[in-house]
Amino acid sequence: AQSVSQHNHHVILSEAASLELGCNYSYGGTVNLFWYVQYPGQHLQLLLKYFSGDPLVKGIKGFEAEFIKSKFSFNLRKPSVQWSDTAEYFCAVNAGYSTLTFGKGTMLLVSP
């Protein structure tokens, strides 16, 4: 079965700092990869997803993620964070079936 590991449980940054959230998955076959964001008190929303092609995926709100197959990684990045990016971020993997396996999430706090 696939699993997803997010390295950081909590990240604190100042506004304008660059962000990189780590995500590693374990599965030997073809995968689809997702990043979801959950703003305080809200539901999960899709940030971006990868299924094939260019390993650098661009999502909403200036986020991007790079799929590195050799490292089983799908790290999320943003060059300059804003206070409004304060949220919990979830990496998820879908290994050809309809179910998603989520990581435990990373809570990002951006201080103004």
Next chain:
Amino acid sequence: DAGVIQSPRHEVTEMGQEVTLRCKPISGHDYLFWYRQTMMRGLELLIYFNNNVPIDDSGMPEDRFSAKMPNASFSTLKIQPSEPRDSAVYFCASSLSQEVGLTGAETQYFGPGTRLLVL
């Protein structure tokens, strides 16, 4: 589309009571998922349906939990009897398998969740 709709948004109940959570998926979606989110365990898949048929309920914690999908536009998750350790946020999500052909990957769309507190 209004997105995935869940009700109630908040539920406070006493131990031993029956709790019923409701979900209306996005119209036309053929998959429906129930998740539970807690601080300790994160997001856990409880059960999912395809075309109203339960496919995998291995995530349902115990027999006190049951889920039904009587039609394509409605699903319930029931806890009977409820216990304090069931306190969590319960999310419903839906997806469209045909999206794979359009965008390459099926996306799950989440509802706002039901925050359940069992005293």
